[in-house]
Amino acid sequence: MLPEPFVRWFAERGWSPRAHQLDLLAAAQQGNSVLLIAPTGAGKTLAGFLPALTDLAIRPKKRPGAAHRGVHTLYISPLKALAVDIERNLGKPVDEMSLPISMETRTGDTPQHKRTRQKLSPPDILLTTPEQLALLIASPDAERFFSDLRYIVLDELHSLVTSKRGHLLSLGLARLRAFVPDLQAIGLSATVAEPDELRRWLVRQGSSPSPLWGGSPEGRGGGDGLASTPTPTLRVDPPHKGEGTNNMAELITVSGGAKPEISILDSEEHVPWSGHSARYAIPDVYEAIRKHRTTLLFVNTRSQAELLFQELWRVNDDNLPIALHHGSLDVGQRRKVEKAMADNVLSAVVATSTLDLGIDWGDVDLVIHVGAPKGASRLAQRIGRANHRMDEPSRAILVPANRFEVLECRAALEANYLGAQDTPPLIEGALDVLAQHVLGCACGAAFDADELYDEVRGAAPYTGLDRESFDRVVDFVATGGYALRSYERYARIRKTKDGKWRVSHPRIAQQYRLNVGTIIEAPMLNVRYTRAKGKSGAGSAQSLALRGGPVLGKIEEYFVETLSIGDMFIFAGKVLRFEGIRENECYVSTGGGGNVLVPSYAGGKFPLSTYLAEQVRGMLADPARWTALPDQVSDWLRMQQMKSILPRREDLLVETFPRGERFYMVAYPFEGRLAHQTLGMLLTRRLERMGARPLGFVATDYSLAVWALGDLGRMFKAKKPSLAELFDEDMLGDDLEAWLADSWLLKRTFRNCAVIAGLIERRFPGQEKNGRQVTVSADLIYDVLRSHEPDHILLKATRADAASGLLDVRRLAEMLSRIRGRIVHKMLDQISPLAVPVMLEIGREPVNGEANDTLLMEAADLIEEAMGSA
């Protein structure tokens, strides 16, 4: 099974191939697709490539004069850096065995001449990203290019499949299978709750339409006793094949590895009620850094990274080399940190998820996670960073930033010990992504609609796609899909005499290539140093002669928009003074002192996972488990028990109390900030209608506070309305529709869908379109489309997207159904201990909303005040 050079290579090093590596090879040699689930450090990469390497090693030499051979194996990774990393790591055994195998990367950074050359003379193994695959497929010679393809290796599959990127990749995979019917897919993944979803994803699905992921979220995180023994165990599940809907790849599971040593920071300091800075823990964290060789500090957001970095340097009396790494920093800066890390010259790196995936960085012996890890899988992944060897335990410290996070960390810790993992539920394939793919197919070879429909349904996320939706997507790609059929003459794709759809003009293919991909970033501005100082106060940079220095990185436009010249903010680990905006650059100088702002970034805030939320509720409900908590936290819960109550695991506690001139309602669903925000919007609408005169609400990951002029407690008591009515599931009907109709959330979602579907472009040939223009026109298009054709396919895609994304409607719906008949109302005279954290967020957390006229009114009134009513 293992060719001679490999046997020798292993032997020379005193190694032997691991069982899962041989099992995977055997499965592949039998012609099966395989999913390998293994913890970090288990030799996953080598296992994934072994079928390709052995096959290539014994392949007969190319005869002189014979045509170039095509790509033999495709490797797809979510990160460019990962592809580069693999080329390095895999190159070593290939060289050492002197195998006649060529290997190259192809990413957005690959120069044009190299790409052209790769097309003419492809390497045996091509390492690339989902976007590059889409581009390759959309070229006219795609079928020829891939004709020799045998394997596709999909790395970090668990992280790829949950997004629109995964949808695009699944469609690409389906296309490849159409070119090469016996193509074998090898998926590499970290431990997931439901491996069968990934097993289906890897192989062609049967053709009877069925609802996609019929399974309920229950049973998620079941954890089949993984990690219960310290020695790795192996399990092989045979593949399912046939014409049914349940085709699955063979599954190889490696479990175990050393049990990580995780502790929760036990600080003498007071743990704050709310907030995310964890400032109280800085001395302890610093101490831990001093005692270890290399520490990786993970935080959940870029703002937290900036803050933590500042605070650490404030106490860094030993001048330890501590660095900062996050996605907004300039690439050069990031590469420097990564290199220093690999060379083991850093004591610590403060990082966000940019370092999240399986890249190997130096000799880390401690991982500190500041803030709650939000999802158990994420925690496992991050801890895997320390000690990249399977048989040694990883060391990690969790640093909760507030009291609820103490509970969450505790729950996460227990979950990790149990080996429970949760991944976001897979969602049905998005229609905007399908539109992009359909255009891509027409840019490549022409397509027959019937054939493409069957092919698309072979991709797991699109198994349930009905023919009508598919046809509407094709219609959208052709002429915009409008009921007013006025664009027939401008069609982008046309059906030709042979019944196949083709691009109507080469320009369309060019536009497609510039817009491929599903990642839409918030409009960003370069942050550039300047010497010149602007005048303080509101004003424009246009009057300034701003001379540019080096670029520090990129920052969200909407943060910069709220700054005035002279404002101080933290970025790239420095305190900067805002000097003005010019074009797409934000000019700054060295600042210091004063009131320093920290940019808040879009995204990067992960909601609490369903599984962890359940654990936290369970812990609250069970005083016996409080002994594991620090005293100040268990005291807090006991106080709550005395002054109010603690809800049972499946109950929803709603407290009401007066405070100041207002009446408050605090609910504790523990369903994450997004779902709570949606709930808050819907509840305030309802309360408004019921005459409670609500004034606002604020949501955290754990709870939701609503305040009103009306006495909410008394209203609920008198059942006008009852809490059951207020929290009735029917709020997800008309109320949701009405609110959604002009929500900024939907507009933002629409913009993304419109770009992905190719309705508007993210850039023109030769010039990057700036974010402002895209935003404006997408909003206007949305308004016009909504009033003239509310059932348009793109609006349908937008609503589906918002429901699963920013609004988290699915989770809210599950919660509302769970708490039916289980709402516990507690009327209080004053705020309860459990309510303090969310109440402290009031005024701190801006209430998200429409940019409303009130603000304009205030500004206009200012003038009237100043000028008198002359």
Added chain:
Amino acid sequence: MNIAARELTRAGCEAIAVAGMRAACDQRGVLHFPELDLLVVSDLHLEKGSSHARRGRLIPPYDTAATLSRLAEVVEDYQPRIIVSLGDSFHDGEGAARLPEPFRVSLMAMMAGRNWFWIAGNHDPDAPADLPGETVEELAVGGLVFRHEPSKGHAEGEIAGHLHPCARIVQRGRSVRRRCFASDGARLIMPAFGAFTGSLNVLDRAYKGMFRDGAPTAYMIGTSRVYPIAGSLLRPG
């Protein structure tokens, strides 16, 4: 502003004066001169949707319908003797020729019995095909001059369009951006009326030197009225 003058204006309008001539900035994006019985609308950009569709960007074909129905509403309301469409009435030179028949009919109905002036714009330098009305480079009425592109420097009494002004303020840490009428009392630049028209901040370099005191007052268009915001409160971007 005295109370009587305010009462004369419609709901949602802000009474102003340009070069001494009384006018109302209507929240719907048009400017009305009561003494001249004249209504100004700028940058309709009709058939912008189909103009983009020709180049492969299939944005919805409903912009002309949306723009015309809003226009019909204000025309019906004011019943003006004179209407000035301040240029870029069509998004491109062939826009009028592409205008679907039902829209041509409704536009003709609006024009019937009025003096309708098409000011030539950079997008539509020639007279629109098959439509009545008089096409002119510029129009002088009662001390005012109407032209598409604002002239450089100070231009007393000029009413222009072209730049699609919008303004931005930051209040309580939040940013609000709206289309606006931009005026320093001597001249005025109209907001764009078309459904798909973007906008350009009045503090942009393109407006340089046009207003006394640097920044104009921005008459920002809210959802139910127009808010006059002093230049000193405006933010770029």
